[in-house]
Amino acid sequence: MEKYITDLIYLIGSVSFILGLKMLSHPETARKGNLYAAAGMVLAILATIFLDPAIHNIIWIFGGIAIGTVVGWIAAKKVKMTAMPQMVSLFNGMGGACAAVISVVEYTRHDFSHGGGAAFIAIVMAGLIIGTVSFAGSMIAFGKLNGNIGDKVFPGQKFINLVILIAAIGLSYYLSTQHQPENTLLLITLGVAVLYGVMFVMPIGGADMPVVISLLNSFTGIAAALGGFIYNNQVMLTGGILVGSAGTILTIIMCKAMNRSLFNVIAGAFGTTNAAAAGDGAAKGTVKEISISDAAVLLAYSKKVFIVPGYGLAVAQAQHTCHELEKLLEEKGVEVKYAIHPVAGRMPGHMNVLLAESDVPYEKLLEMEEANGEMANTDVSIIIGANDVVNPAARHDKNSPIYGMPILDVDKSANVIIMKRSMAAGYAGIDNELFYYPNNRMLFGDAKASLQKLVTEVKAL
Amino acid sequence: MEQIFAFISENIRFIYLIILMVFLGIEVISHVPSVLHTPLMSGANAIHGVVIVGAIIVMGRAEPDNYLALVLGFFSVILGTLNVVGGFVVTDRMLEMFKKKKK
Incomplete structure (x- = not known):
């Protein structure tokens, strides 16, 4: 009887995941979708604990769940909105590690006396490697987004990575053909997989981190699904595969937004083409600065203003000040909208989340195509901490590493103000010719400080 | 073959x-509109936390003298729970902000 109920609950759990994911892709239903999926998860967990007669150590299980819940809850509630991408990466790593640990235990518990069971061990090893790569990669991605780890590129990296990957697969193949446990080799495989995860993410630039996190997310999904295969457990299988495929598609959508292939991202193309691009020496002109008071006047007497936010806005924690400026300008009769590039920030939708935090109305956030359609009759585009996503070189300079990436055509608006700390290049490491355009002026300084000064100036007008 | x-x-x-x-x-x-990419990724992240079911099975089936399975199982239950709870709570926080501004 318990078995029937478990199966039924697992079925409900699987449906709740599918429904949840579906609802998460529409703004009105998204929050409910998340709750549905969470409810399905709780049901599946409770059914596993209470309805499977083979489950013992229930006190310990609840102990582990209690620790995980308290720590996870507090971490998720305390994290700042700007640090969201790191947090998702961290939680993803936990899932990957969980899958890897399961594989290790199942390998050591495997009964070799009836022959090797090659297929079973192959699945266990696949779960081990994918889970471990996801864990190690997520930790590196976390470190990079947190600013603890820089990009590391050295010659022959791709080749070495390939060798490491082949070594991991080779070891797994060897282990699955053996008829007795080889615990030392298992640990070596684990080590190789950690190394691969680290080396895989190390060379990838900060701007590509969203893509990497999404990819690692789908890896963990696949690792979870392999766990479902090991235990003949449908809810793990459906949940895992669903995330694996949805995550992969999301990754591809993100790559498309940058007009790059997934392979290109993984190979770390920005890192390797930097040197060539810098040597091109694009036609330079003069860079004009604008004072705070001039900028305030220009903004306050415009009809239509676009705010183009980027990662710099997140770093400076300037979203609230930004919203304040927007409201102030609206009071003065200026039409203010935000133009959101799909890959602005460190995660797709990062800017939306950030601006939503400071209560910017949903209708004010325009997606790229929509914003570009209105660019020509815009008086001022003010760019806050964004760079590569507004670089016109993407439209015409075939030698530029970002050539072909869809950009926000801010240069088509009558005036451009770029708020930036310095003339430094963006994440792609390339010069932005927009700086030298005649309709552009630079407002140097920290985004938050500059915005505050602008607010004060506009108020005084 | x-x-x-x-x-x-x-x-x-x-x-x-x-x-x-x-x-x-x-x-x-x-x-999916690009506005929802981050919450969707985060929600999917929480869903693969279903791996915790495997962790529970590892822990629950461990024989009382199999310390390796007990210790690793306990550890994996914590990791899996972190993934599930953290994932859903973070997603909810993101989406909560979308709600507020809609009114």
Whole structure:
């Protein structure tokens, strides 16, 4: 009887995941979708604990769940909105590690006396490697987004990575053909997989981190699904595969937004083409600065203003000040909208989340195509901490590493103000010719400080 | 070669399930507005926390003298819970902000 109920609950759990994911892709239903999926998860967990007669150590299980819940809850509630991408990466790593640990235990518990069971061990090893790569990669991605780890590129990296990957697969193949446990080799495989995860993410630039996190997310999904295969457990299988495929598609959508292939991202193309691009020496002109008071006047007497936010806005924690400026300008009769590039920030939708935090109305956030359609009759585009996503070189300079990436055509608006700390290049490491355009002026300084000064100036007008 | 075919045949239901799930996953999220990319990624992240079910099985089936399985199982239950709870709570926080500004 318990078995029937478990199966039924697992079925409900699987449906709740599918429904949840579906609802998460529409703004009105998204929050409910998340709750549905969470409810399905709780049901599946409770059914596993209470309805499977083979489950013992229930006190310990609840102990582990209690620790995980308290720590996870507090971490998720305390994290700042700007640090969201790191947090998702961290939680993803936990899932990957969980899958890897399961594989290790199942390998050591495997009964070799009836022959090797090659297929079973192959699945266990696949779960081990994918889970471990996801864990190690997520930790590196976390470190990079947190600013603890820089990009590391050295010659022959791709080749070495390939060798490491082949070594991991080779070891797994060897282990699955053996008829007795080889615990030392298992640990070596684990080590190789950690190394691969680290080396895989190390060379990838900060701007590509969203893509990497999404990819690692789908890896963990696949690792979870392999766990479902090991235990003949449908809810793990459906949940895992669903995330694996949805995550992969999301990754591809993100790559498309940058007009790059997934392979290109993984190979770390920005890192390797930097040197060539810098040597091109694009036609330079003069860079004009604008004072705070001039900028305030220009903004306050415009009809239509676009705010183009980027990662710099997140770093400076300037979203609230930004919203304040927007409201102030609206009071003065200026039409203010935000133009959101799909890959602005460190995660797709990062800017939306950030601006939503400071209560910017949903209708004010325009997606790229929509914003570009209105660019020509815009008086001022003010760019806050964004760079590569507004670089016109993407439209015409075939030698530029970002050539072909869809950009926000801010240069088509009558005036451009770029708020930036310095003339430094963006994440792609390339010069932005927009700086030298005649309709552009630079407002140097920290985004938050500059915005505050602008607010004060506009108020005084 | 025969082994591989035999494996496929033995697990044919699972393989059908996997293939259908792959297409479903693609179908379900292919029309998502970019505004929702981050919450969607985060929500999917929480869903693969279902791996915790495996962790519970590891822990629950560990014999009382199998300390390796007990310790690792306990550890994996914590890791899995972090993934589930952290994932859903973070997603909810993101989406909560979308709600507020809609009124």
